[in-house]
Amino acid sequence: MPSPKSDLIVRPALSSDLPALARLGAALARAHHDMDPDRFFVTPSLEEGYEWWLGKERGNRKAIVLAAVRRARGRERVVGYAYGRLEPRDWNTLREKCGVGIDLMVEPQARGRGIGGRLVAELLRRLAAKGAPRIVIQVAHRNRAAQRVFSHLGFRSTMLEMTMETGGLRKDEAPSTSSVARRRGSLSRSPRA
């Protein structure tokens, strides 16, 4: 049996990799939707969308689209991918020009064998070569497994995104503590509220 790492290469994605990358990207999007359906949208044609977008980003000189490919019996099979790109200074978040890691996904059967780490290392190397002084990523709050992987790889926590639905507010109603509590049903249920 070949060693798990020796037959694996990480290289820029080819156009022939795109259908496999799109399947992984769509699975990543669906996993996020399952974690918090209000925050993370999905569409019926995710695979097509990912194939189109990643194909376009392959041609963007500020973007990096990588494929992790396993070679066996003269054939190649995509087992993971990473996508990131250079972003300019963003005053809204006080984020200096940097590389942003956008997608990272390894197929479930191939996890825990160093493929994610190799994809991140290559993404870092290539974004640094394009002038990025640091890499910033966003990880879903509920995705503890990925947070542990990124911490282990050397990333530090820098921001916590928080979300609240506005659905129950009237147009003229400010989100006061009491209106928010009412929408959550806590006023009617809690005798101390």
Ligand SMILES: CC(C)(COP(=O)(O)OP(=O)(O)OC[C@H]1O[C@@H](n2cnc3c(N)ncnc32)[C@H](O)[C@@H]1OP(=O)(O)O)[C@@H](O)C(=O)NCCC(=O)NCCS
């Ligand atoms: C996150 C993900 C890409 C990691 O890929 P992977 O191939 O399993 O990761 P690796 O095996 O390369 O592990 C990377 C490092 O994290 C470490 N690690 C793995 N799981 C860990 C855990 N649960 N806790 C702590 N460290 C962990 C590994 O030991 C490795 O470190 P090392 O190189 O020093 O040995 C993969 O789990 C995945 O595709 N998850 C679903 C998609 C996802 O959540 N993507 C991130 C979205 S932001």
